[in-house]
Amino acid sequence: xxxKIMVPVDLAHVDKLTRxxxxxxxxxxxxxxxxxxxxxxxxxxxxxxxxxxxxxERLAQFAQDQGKRHGFAxxxxxxxxxxxxxxxxxxxxxxxxEAGADLVVMATHVPNVADHFWPSHGGKxxxxxxxxxxxxRG
Numbered sequence: 436x437x438x439k440i441m442v443p444v445d446l447a448h449v450d451k452l453t454r455x456x457x458x459x460x461x462x463x464x465x466x467x468x469x470x471x472x473x474x475x476x477x478x479x480x481x482x483x484x485x486x487x488x489x490x491x492e493r494l495a496q497f498a499q500d501q502g503k504r505h506g507f508a509x510x511x512x513x514x515x516x517x518x519x520x521x522x523x524x525x526x527x528x529x530x531x532x533e534a535g536a537d538l539v540v541m542a543t544h545v546p547n548v549a550d551h552f553w554p555s556h557g558g559k560x561x562x563x564x565x566x567x568x569x570x571x572r573g
Contacts, residue, residue, distance in 0.1 A: 437466045441536035441566070443473050443527055446483050446493055455542035455571035460505040462540065462569075469508040471534045472498040475519045475526045487515045510534070524560055531564045543570040 442459045444452060463470045476483065476490040484490035491513035502509035512530050516522040531539060543557050561568040 437462065437468045437538040437567075439534060439536045440466075440468050440470045440538045440540055441473055441531055441534050442470060443475075443530075443539070443541045444494070444497065446474055446490075446497060449497070452542045454573045455540055456501065458569065458571050459540035460501070460507070462538065463507045464505065468538070469510065470498075470501070471510040471512055471530075471536060472501065473512045473514060473527065473530045473534070475514045475516050475523055477517070477519055478515055487513060524563065527560050528563045531560070531566050536566050539564070539566050539568045541568070541570060543572055 440459055440463050442456065444456075459470060462468065472494060474490065474494045476487055478487060480486065481490070483493055491511070494513050495511045498509040498511045512534055514526045514530055516526045519526070527539075530536075539557075539560060541557050541560075557568055557570040
């Protein structure tokens with residue numbers, strides 16, 4: 436059913452992604468799908484790397500660890516954005532297309548009052564790509 440799963444990851448908050456990462460792994464193993472881990476970063480230095488290349492190396496190491504742990508093929512895509520906070524949905528939608536993903540598995544939060552005014556990243560992604568989007572809470 437699914438052949439290519441994309442998993443957006445925020446390396447600064449990996450501890451909050453456990454359920455989404457496990458769900459993506461289960462689906463990848465069930466469907467014999469490959470997994471592409473995508474991270475969005477800025478060109479400026481940050482806590483996860485002094486430059487986009489360094490960030491991409493951290494993302495690749497994270498992906499390799501996930502692949503070894505679960506036993507499936509992995510790829511990575513480090514997307515460089517002028518302002519990741521503003522461009523996140525657009526950057527992820529572009530990554531879905533470039534990766535050829537037919538399923539996106541991503542972590543989300545429990546909805547609150549603000550979500551009535553501003554749609555979630557996952558909601559926007561679902562409405563701007565052809566891929567199925569599976570949001571995992573917790």
